[in-house]
Amino acid sequence: MIDTAYTAPQEVARLQRAALIVGIVGLLALGAGAFFEPLQFWRSYLVGYLLWAGIAIGALALLMLQHLTGGGWGLVIRRVLEAATRTLPLMLVLFIPILLGAHSIYSWTNAEVIAAHPALQEKVRYLNLTFFSVRAVIVFAIWLLLAFFLNRWSRQQDLTGDRALAKKMRVLSGPGMVLFVFTVTVAAIDWVMSLDPEWSSTIFGLLFVAAWSLSALAFSIALTAWLTKREPMAHVVAALHFHDLGKLLLALVMLWAYFSYSQFLIIWSGNLPEEIRWYLPRTHGTWGVIALVVVILHFALPFLFLLSRRFKRDPHKLVLVAVLILIMRYVDLLWVVAPNFPGTGFHLSWMDLVAPIGFGGVWLAAFSRQLRSRPLMPLNDPQLPSVLEQAHEHHESEDFIEEASA
C-alpha cells in the first residue's frame, strides 16, 4: 500500500533529464550572447542568477524555520527544502562569473567613476573587489555550513532514528536564522544595491530576506503539489498541509509588500534628490507600468486569492498562485536590477528571457538529482507518526464529505 521508503517517483528523473537539456541549451545561448552584447549579457546573467540562487538561499531560511516551529507543513516540504539547499555549491560555482565580470556589472570597480564621485571615494574601503570577494566567500561559507549540517543530521536521523538529532537541528536553526538575516543583508547590498553605489536603503537586506523566502516557498508549494499527484506523497500530503503552506505564503507575500512599501514610503516622504533618484526611472515610462504590474500581480491578486480558505486547501488552485509569484519574482528582480544598467529607458532583450530559463533548467536538474537521492519524507522524525495519522484521518474525512455531498 504505502511505500514506507518514500522513494521519489519516476517523473522526477524525467524532470531532471528534461531540465538539464533545457538548462544547458539556455546557458549556451546566453553565453553566445556575451559575444554580441556583453553589457546586456551581464544584466541578464545577474537577474537569472539571483532568481534561482534566491530559491536555494530562501530554502535554507524555510528549512530552519520549520525546524524551529515543527508541524506537518514543514515535515512534508522538508526534503524539498533540503534538496534545494544542496544546490548551493552549484550556485557558488555560478557566482564565479559574476566576480570575473564585476568590472562590467558594478560601476564602483571603475577608477574613473570613483574619481568623479566624491561620495564614492569614502566608500571604496568597503566597495572594492577584494573585500567584495571576501564577503561573498564568507556568506557562502556560512550558508554552505548551515546547509551541510542540517542535511547531514537529517540523513543520520533517517538511518539511526536517534532522537537527539531533532534537537540538534533545532538548536542550530535558532542562531542560524540570525546569521541568515545578516548574510542575506550583506549579499543583497553587495550584489544588488551596489549596482547604484551612491544610493542606499537600510531595509534592502530585509527586503531580500522576504523575497528569497517567498521564492523558496512558492517553489516548494508548486513542487509539492506536483509530487502530491503521485505516490508515495499522495498518501502523505493532505489539504490541511496546503492550507498551512498557503497561510505562510500569504504571510510572506504581505511581508514582502510591507518591506517594499516601507522603503518606498520613507523615500517618498523624505523626497531627497539622492534617494528618489533610485525610484524616478523605475516609476516612469514602461518601468512605471511594470511597477504597477508588480503591485497588482505580486501583491494584490495573490493577497485576495490567498484570503480564501477553500482556495488555500485546493492544491490545483494554490499552485497557480505559487507559479504566478515565481514569475513575478523574476519581473520584480528585473525591475530592481535592470534600470541600473547603461542604456537609458526601457528595453528588453532575448537574453532576458533565455537567462532565467537556462539557470532554471540547470538548477532544476541539480535539484531533482538531490531530491531523488533521499526518501521524500524524513523517515525517523519524531513527528512523522502523528503527521501520517493526521493525514490518514484527513483523507478519510474527505472521502466522507464526498460521500455525504454525493
Place this chain on the structure above:
Amino acid sequence: MAEFDNPTDLVAAARRTYQAGYRRINGYSPYPIEELSEAIGFTHTALPIIVLIGGVLGGLGGFFMQYWMEVINYPLNVGGKPYNSWPAFIPITFECTILCAALAAVFGMLALNKLPQPYHPVFNAPNFALATRDSFFLVIEASDRKFEHDAVMKFMSGLGPKDLVDVEV
C-alpha cells in the same frame, strides 16, 4: 446525549449519526477537533464574508477619513506635497482594515453563536461539566426533523458510548 472517552470515538460516532440522517447534532469537546465540524456537517459559516465586509469597510473608511481631513476639512501644506498624498494614507488605511476586520470577526462570531447565552439545556446533563476537562459529548437535539425519542436512544446506544443520558429541554 452520548458521552465518549476519546475524540476518535466522538468523530466516528458523529459521522455515523450524520450518515443516519440526523442534522441537528452537536459535539462538545475540551479542545478543538478539526474533523468534528466536518463530521457533524458544519461546513459553511457566514463568518469569513462578515470579516471581509468589515475589512473592506474599515479600509475605505480609513482612507476617506484621511482624505476628508487632509483635502476637505483642514487642508495643510506638508513639505509641498499634494493634499491628497495617498502614499502617506496607506499605513493608516491598512491599520483600519485590520481593526474593523478583527472587530467584525469577534462580534460576528458572538452573534453567529448566539452568544452570550446564559442558559442551555445541555447543562442539565449530570456529567456535562467534564466537557471542559476530559470527556467528549455528542448530542442529537429534539428539534431535529428525524427526532423520535425511542429511536434516537436506541441509535445512540448502538454508537458504543461510555454513558448515555436523556437531557430535559
